[in-house]
Amino acid sequence: MLADSLVLGAAAEGARLNSGDIIFQLLVFLVLLALLKKYAWGPLMGIMKQREEHIAGEIDAxxxxxxxxxxxxxxxxxxxKEARAEAQSLMENARKxxxxxxEEIVVAARSEAERIKEAAKLEIxxxxxxxxxxxxxxxxxxSVLIASKVIEKELTAEDQDKLISQYIQEAGEER
Structure with a gap:
């Protein structure tokens, strides 16, 4: 019961509002709100603004x-791509x-072979x-030798054949 009487007493006091207390509490709340805005909310918003600018700068960067x-x-x-094209061009130029x-070597070799062939023909x-x-x-x-022998003696056809064969054989041995 004691609890019931305390509750009833508090309710009776709450029903009566003290306008001085309300104004005082309202004034303290406004001062506290102004102090919070100046010392807490302002720097906090400044830090948040700096952080936002920093993040935006990082995103831009x-x-x-x-x-x-x-x-x-x-x-x-x-x-x-240019280097590949240039390399391809260089390879194509090198191939050409x-x-x-x-072709020059083949032509030169044929010319040299022809020259050697002509020189060999000339030498032959x-x-x-x-x-x-x-x-x-x-x-x-x-002929002079045979003529001189023929003049020395008259020969028969058989002697003449023997003489020619003998001189041809002697000429072959001299070589």
């Missing part, structure tokens, strides 16, 4: 870095130059002419 990286990647791809050199002709001249000389000397 990241975006700029991403764009720059993309640009550099495209440049690298372009340079790589190799074909040209091969010269040797042939020397041999023919040597044979003519031998035939001439044999």
């Amino acid at each position: 990241a975006e700029n870095s991403r764009l720059e990286a993309k640009k550099l990647l495209e440049e690298q791809r372009s340079l790589l 130059q190799g074909d040209v050199q091969r 002709d010269q040797e042939k002419e020397k041999a023919v001249a040597a044979i003519r000389e031998q035939v001439a000397s044999l």
Whole structure:
């Protein structure tokens, strides 16, 4: 029962509002609110604003870095493509130059072979002419020798054949 009487007493006091206390509490609340705004809410909002600006700056920097990286990647791809094209061009030029050199070597080899062949033919002709001249000389000397023998004595056809065979054999041995 004691608890019931306390509750009834508090309710009776609450029913009566003291306007001085309300104004005082309202005034203290407003002062506390002003102090919180000045010393807590203002710096807290400033820190939040700085943090927001810092994050926005980081996002912008990241975006700029991403764009720059993309640009550099495209440049690298372009340079790589150019390098591949240049390498292909160099290989094609080298292949063409190799074909040209091969043709030049083949032409030079054929020309050299033809020159050697002509030189060999010329040498063969010269040797042939020397041999023919040597044979003519031998035939001439044999003819003179046979003529002198024939003049020395008159020969029969059989003696003449023997004499010619003998001189040809002697001429063959002299060589």
